[in-house]
Amino acid sequence: MGDPRKPRKKWMGPRHPWIKERLMQELELVGRYGLKNKKELWIAATIARKFRHMARSLLGLPEDVRREREEALLRRLHRMGLVDENAHLDDVLGLTAEHVLERRLQTIVWKKGLARTIHQARQLIVHGHIAIAGRRVTSPGYLVSRDEEDLIDYAPGSPYKERAEQASG
Numbered sequence: 001m002g003d004p005r006k007p008r009k010k011w012m013g014p015r016h017p018w019i020k021e022r023l024m025q026e027l028e029l030v031g032r033y034g035l036k037n038k039k040e041l042w043i044a045a046t047i048a049r050k051f052r053h054m055a056r057s058l059l060g061l062p063e064d065v066r067r068e069r070e071e072a073l074l075r076r077l078h079r080m081g082l083v084d085e086n087a088h089l090d091d092v093l094g095l096t097a098e099h100v101l102e103r104r105l106q107t108i109v110w111k112k113g114l115a116r117t118i119h120q121a122r123q124l125i126v127h128g129h130i131a132i133a134g135r136r137v138t139s140p141g142y143l144v145s146r147d148e149e150d151l152i153d154y155a156p157g158s159p160y161k162e163r164a165e166q167a168s169g
Contacts, residue, residue: 011042012049033101034110034118040141044104045097047143051077055092081146105130106140108152114160124160131155 002008014022026038035041054073058066070089077083081103083091101107106121109130115121124130125140132144133151144152154161 011039011046013042029098029101032118033104033107034122035101036122041097041101043141044100047100048095048097051082051095052093055089058089079145079147080143081149100143103143104140105132105137105142105144105152108144108149112152114152114154129155129158129160131158 016022026041029035029041030038033041051073058070058073061069073092074083074087074089077092078085078087082095082099105125106118109115109125110118110121114130115124122140126138128136128138130137131153132148134156136155154164
């Protein structure tokens with residue numbers, strides 16, 4: 001067991017760090033999703049890469065074993081919101097970092113209209129103004145499941161919640 005103060009690395013950076021096209025694409029994604037740094041992008045890319053690897057490894061299994069594991073993987077990805085309900089293994093093979101970035105709390109808060117910009121969404125989350133089912137979440141990189149998506153709102157006691165209630169009521 002390792003030292004709890006030094007957790008295992010959750011990401012793998014690019015193999016060739018100075019390819020201009022990839023750098024430009026990464027910079028565009030960092031700006032579009034309001035990421036703090038490229039490490040957050042690499043974490044999302046690693047998550048997508050692991051799911052694609054799982055799907056590829058399923059293709060080599062016998063049909064009976066493959067079917068049940070494939071259904072389990074697709075159910076898990078559907079709950080996470082990364083694929084549709086009637087998805088196939090080919091859809092999993094097409095996952096990208098953008099699919100994962102769309103499921104981050106920061107992006108969903110912005111798209112629900114709780115924040116005016118993607119950067120304000122990050123600030124609201126970090127400062128503790130956003131809650132999921134009444135429970136405060138302060139990590140903008142939290143991956144929101146389909147079940148939790150409708151439960152996102154301002155935290156109890158947040159001045160933003162009071163303003164929203166005054167404006168609507």
